[in-house]
Amino acid sequence: MEKTAEVVIIGGGVIGVSIAYHLAMKKAGQIVLFEKGQLGEGSTSRCVGGIRTQFSTEINIRFSLESLKTFERFEEEFGVNPEFKRIGYLFLATTESEMEVFKENVSLQKKFNIPVELLNPDEIRVRWPYLRMHDILGGTFCPWDGYAGPSEVLSGFATGARRAGVKIYEGVEVTSISLTKGRVKGIKTKDDEIAAPVIINAAGPYAASVGEIVGVKIPVKPLRRQIFITAPFHLTDRPIPLTIDFNRGWYFRQEVDGLLISGPLDTEPSFNLNIDYGAMAEASENAMYRVPILEKARIARGWAGLYEISPDHHAILGKVPEVDGFILANGFSGHGFQHSPAVGKVIAELILDGKANTIDISSLSIERFGKGDLILEPMTAFKE
Ligand SMILES: Cc1cc2nc3c(=O)[nH]c(=O)nc-3n(C[C@H](O)[C@H](O)[C@H](O)COP(=O)(O)OP(=O)(O)OC[C@H]3O[C@@H](n4cnc5c(N)ncnc54)[C@H](O)[C@@H]3O)c2cc1C
Numbered sequence: 001m002e003k004t005a006e007v008v009i010i011g012g013g014v015i016g017v018s019i020a021y022h023l024a025m026k027k028a029g030q031i032v033l034f035e036k037g038q039l040g041e042g043s044t045s046r047c048v049g050g051i052r053t054q055f056s057t058e059i060n061i062r063f064s065l066e067s068l069k070t071f072e073r074f075e076e077e078f079g080v081n082p083e084f085k086r087i088g089y090l091f092l093a094t095t096e097s098e099m100e101v102f103k104e105n106v107s108l109q110k111k112f113n114i115p116v117e118l119l120n121p122d123e124i125r126v127r128w129p130y131l132r133m134h135d136i137l138g139g140t141f142c143p144w145d146g147y148a149g150p151s152e153v154l155s156g157f158a159t160g161a162r163r164a165g166v167k168i169y170e171g172v173e174v175t176s177i178s179l180t181k182g183r184v185k186g187i188k189t190k191d192d193e194i195a196a197p198v199i200i201n202a203a204g205p206y207a208a209s210v211g212e213i214v215g216v217k218i219p220v221k222p223l224r225r226q227i228f229i230t231a232p233f234h235l236t237d238r239p240i241p242l243t244i245d246f247n248r249g250w251y252f253r254q255e256v257d258g259l260l261i262s263g264p265l266d267t268e269p270s271f272n273l274n275i276d277y278g279a280m281a282e283a284s285e286n287a288m289y290r291v292p293i294l295e296k297a298r299i300a301r302g303w304a305g306l307y308e309i310s311p312d313h314h315a316i317l318g319k320v321p322e323v324d325g326f327i328l329a330n331g332f333s334g335h336g337f338q339h340s341p342a343v344g345k346v347i348a349e350l351i352l353d354g355k356a357n358t359i360d361i362s363s364l365s366i367e368r369f370g371k372g373d374l375i376l377e378p379m380t381a382f383k384e
Contacts, residue, residue: 001192002032002167007351008187008196009033010174010210013044014150014337015329016202017157017168018344024164026352031166032194034187036173040154042204044337046273046305048227048253048260050242051338052089052145053114056105056377059314061112062359063339070341071148078156082148087253088241089145090128092290094135098246101378102140109142116142128243130235130291147242147253150337157344177214183324184214198351200327205271205306207316207330216320219369220331221309224272226263226279228302229255235293243290250286258300261287265307275302307334312374317343317364318350327351328366 006028009016012035020033035041051071053064074082093099102118109116119139124131162168172192177199178185186195201218203210211218235254242253252261263279266272280299287294310316310331320326329347332339346356368374 001169002030002194005030005032005194005196007031007198007200008174008194009200009202010187011035011042011202011204011206012039012158012168012170013042013202013204014040014154014157014340015204015332015343016200017154017161018340019200019202019329019347020161020166020168020344021157021164022344022348023351024161024166026348028348028352031161032196033161033166033168034172034174034189035168035170038170039158039168040151042206043305043308044150044154044204046227046303047150047337049147049150049337050089050145050335051084051148052142052242053112054089054091054105054109054116054140054142054145056101056108057314057375058108059359059363059375060335060339061109061114063315063342065112066342066345066358067339068144074148074153074156078160080152080156080159082152082156084146084148086143086146087239088141088143090124090139090141090241090243092124092131092139092243092245093137094245094247096137099137102138104378106140114142114144116140128241130293131243132290132292141241145242153337153340157340174210175213177326179214179323182322184326198325198327200329200347202329204330204336205308207308207328214323214326216322216326218316218328218330218366219311220316221269222271222306223269223309224266224304225307225334226275226283226302226304228261228263228275228280228283228299230258230261230294230297231300232257233259233294233297235259235291245286245290248286248289250283250290252287252291259294259297263302269309271306273304273306275304308336309333311369313377314375315339315343315364316366317347317361318356318366320366
């Protein structure tokens, strides 16, 4: 193993490999990435791949638009088809306050020239006749949105990074970070150590534990989300958008011949990755409520994964004041997959150019929590 590196990345999920790739493309020197298990085995492999421009804050919209550019030309750049399916996202409102928020969101999104539509119940009924409509007050739809394959995207970044000289070690946990005079000096694993002036925390739901080893408190909590897949089920011949019943926090979309339906998001942090019967029942009830014909569907399988939740549901990016050279790429709160291209790019810029030029990430600094500068959303946004 190398004795020194310019940059060490802790975590081989989609964020870590995207950062590695972007650093390598900017000729950052020797980059070494450590993954304690297998690449992608954390949240990335459990993600449902949603990609949307329909966010309610400017900063998230900027990350989406920048990332979209990469998803659109992914195959050209990486030689891997990302399976990007632009079926659109349909948000459904059932309360007046949600409708107000949807209207605000649409006017914000339109400022960015996003072709989002504000729909009334009749327009929704005509386009998606399988939906139960009695309580729907309206919705929004954007055809730019959709989903892609997390393992395809991860493999594109990882292959590109390796090709550009990044060393990726799987099955190797970073156990400590050494410091000298308030700045990082290197990392240790069970058997080795590497000196490096820059160390990136890309540990997903484990971000807080990696912070602890260097004495930095990172407010990221793991929250379990369960997902279920039905046996093959034919709902319609037309494309099914990723449809979100906002109030119920429930969504569904096509998944090969079946449907993917969301189960509940836990309220208490844990690293529990089991699925349970209660969650399956809740997911099925929500499905039958909104799409009555789904009473004929059968759940075939399911899985659980961990969101990496920050206090304001926005990413925590950049330097930490206490430790020079320690960089955070954490707290994506359920949208790290879709923002991974832009995150890789801005973190590479921050390290090599001293500033993220593509998107101003100063509002995402960890210091916002101490200063009370949390990023406010009009309503707790629905998270994939
Ligand atoms: C059910 C579910 C659905 C989701 N749906 C979407 C969606 O539709 N759209 C979207 O954009 N996002 C979605 N997400 C969120 C998305 O999966 C995450 O934001 C994204 O995968 C985060 O990537 P990451 O690389 O930061 O974390 P991870 O993929 O978790 O990678 C972190 C890695 O760090 C490793 N690690 C931790 N500590 C160490 C250490 N000390 N040494 C070495 N390695 C270490 C871990 O093993 C892990 O592999 C979803 C998440 C879940 C759970």
